[in-house]
Amino acid sequence: MDEFAFIERMKQSAYRQSSLVKGVGDDAAVFRQSARDIITTADTLLEGVHFSRTMMNPFYMGYRALAANMSDIAAMGAKPAFYLVSIVIPDSCSDDELNSIYRGMSSAASSQHMDLIGGDTVSGNELSIAITVIGFVAQDKARYRSAARSGDFVFVTGTLGDAAAGFHMLNTPKGYTDRTHYENSHCMPQIRSDFATRLESLNRVALNDISDGIANEVNEIAEASNVGITIYDDWLPTRSSFTQFSMDQQRNWKLYGGEDFELIGTVAEKEWETLKLIAANTNTQLTHIGYAEPSENNGHHVTLIDHADHKTPLLKKGYTHRSSDKNG
Numbered sequence: 001m002d003e004f005a006f007i008e009r010m011k012q013s014a015y016r017q018s019s020l021v022k023g024v025g026d027d028a029a030v031f032r033q034s035a036r037d038i039i040t041t042a043d044t045l046l047e048g049v050h051f052s053r054t055m056m057n058p059f060y061m062g063y064r065a066l067a068a069n070m071s072d073i074a075a076m077g078a079k080p081a082f083y084l085v086s087i088v089i090p091d092s093c094s095d096d097e098l099n100s101i102y103r104g105m106s107s108a109a110s111s112q113h114m115d116l117i118g119g120d121t122v123s124g125n126e127l128s129i130a131i132t133v134i135g136f137v138a139q140d141k142a143r144y145r146s147a148a149r150s151g152d153f154v155f156v157t158g159t160l161g162d163a164a165a166g167f168h169m170l171n172t173p174k175g176y177t178d179r180t181h182y183e184n185s186h187c188m189p190q191i192r193s194d195f196a197t198r199l200e201s202l203n204r205v206a207l208n209d210i211s212d213g214i215a216n217e218v219n220e221i222a223e224a225s226n227v228g229i230t231i232y233d234d235w236l237p238t239r240s241s242f243t244q245f246s247m248d249q250q251r252n253w254k255l256y257g258g259e260d261f262e263l264i265g266t267v268a269e270k271e272w273e274t275l276k277l278i279a280a281n282t283n284t285q286l287t288h289i290g291y292a293e294p295s296e297n298n299g300h301h302v303t304l305i306d307h308a309d310h311k312t313p314l315l316k317k318g319y320t321h322r323s324s325d326k327n328g
């Protein structure tokens with residue numbers, strides 16, 4: 001299949017978003033907006049770094065690539081609408097493999113009625129999927145990492161460490177229970193878009209998504225908001241079958257694992273009940289995991305309190321590119 005046949009094949013036959021004026025087929029796409037703020041994000045998934053072609057079915061590569069980008073839109077409290085895909089395709093990638101990657105993206109897109117409106121196709125040595133997503137939010141309702149205030153409740157959606165456990169299971173074919181859940185958490189992460197867009201009714205929310213591990217993301221909120229944060233280890237939500245893993249694995253995966261694509265944030269105590277209602281109405285597990293506090297000497301420290309009441313600093317450590325300190 002040549003480049004032009006490939007583009008024709010990947011093109012949607014109809015579009016879902018009413019604000020789209022021009023989709024795939026010209027030099028660029030056009031959409032029209034008036035009253036809403038526009039949110040844009042880009043993330044790249046690269047063979048060997050984010051997925052291995054021997055371990056992962058191409059449908060999941062596509063699904064995860066778009067889901068990772070949808071998660072950043074959700075982390076802004078916004079609704080995803082459009083995506084553009086720039087793909088580098090090695091000669092070893094078959095037409096069937098390519099079709100499956102696009103079917104995976106299309107499956108992730110359909111849950112939020114998103115449209116594929118453009119991209120780029122290049123031949124190269126390693127499979128790379130770089131996606132841009134465009135979303136919308138009511139004016140001034142984008143949710144920033146800098147919005148946390150002392151006294152806020154810190155919350156997280158879903159359970160932690162499942163994607164890292166799933167990645168471990170995919171590399172360890174024997175043993176373990178509840179495999180389907182963990183492997184799906186890695187291959188087809190559930191993005192909290194519905195929960196995130198319903199946050200529009202709240203006055204103030206700080207929000208971040210967990211791509212690199214909660215230790216990293218909670219520190220990003222503390223830094224951006226210039227607050228201290230205390231997290232209670234016992235309150236961190238994990239799945240009941242998570243106890244099948246060693247204590248070291250549990251600790252490492254829930255704090256530093258990454259790729260859970262759950263949301264972590266803070267709200268004022270007086271908005272906690274409304275937040276609980278939004279979670280219940282969107283079928284989202286919601287857990288109160290700690291508190292935001294005044295910053296100490298202008299330091300934005302995150303503290304982890306364990307079951308024996310011991311306090312340790314929770315350092316900004318997780319999956320980091322261009323660093324030798326990788327825990328993912």
Ligand SMILES: Nc1ncnc2c1ncn2[C@@H]1O[C@H](COP(=O)(O)OP(=O)(O)O)[C@@H](O)[C@H]1O
Pocket residue numbers: 042043072211212
């Ligand atoms: N190569 C780059 N050029 C410009 N901006 C970048 C680049 N890489 C990351 N950013 C920006 O830096 C910020 C943090 O990026 P990142 O850590 O990847 O966030 P996330 O973990 O939410 O994906 C974002 O605003 C992102 O757009």
Ligand SMILES: Cc1ncc(C[n+]2csc(CCOP(=O)(O)OP(=O)(O)O)c2C)c(N)n1
Pocket residue numbers: 043044048049050051052068167211212257258259319321328
């Ligand atoms: C083959 C393979 N090795 C390692 C990982 C683990 N891993 C890769 S990237 C990553 C963190 C998230 O990716 P990043 O590019 O940092 O996303 P962003 O923070 O920009 O959203 C993790 C945990 C994986 N998914 N697959």
Ligand SMILES: [Mg+2]
Pocket residue numbers: 042043
């Ligand atoms: Mg990124």
Ligand SMILES: [Mg+2]
Pocket residue numbers: 071072075208209210211
């Ligand atoms: Mg993010």
Ligand SMILES: [Mg+2]
Pocket residue numbers: 211212319320321
């Ligand atoms: Mg990252």
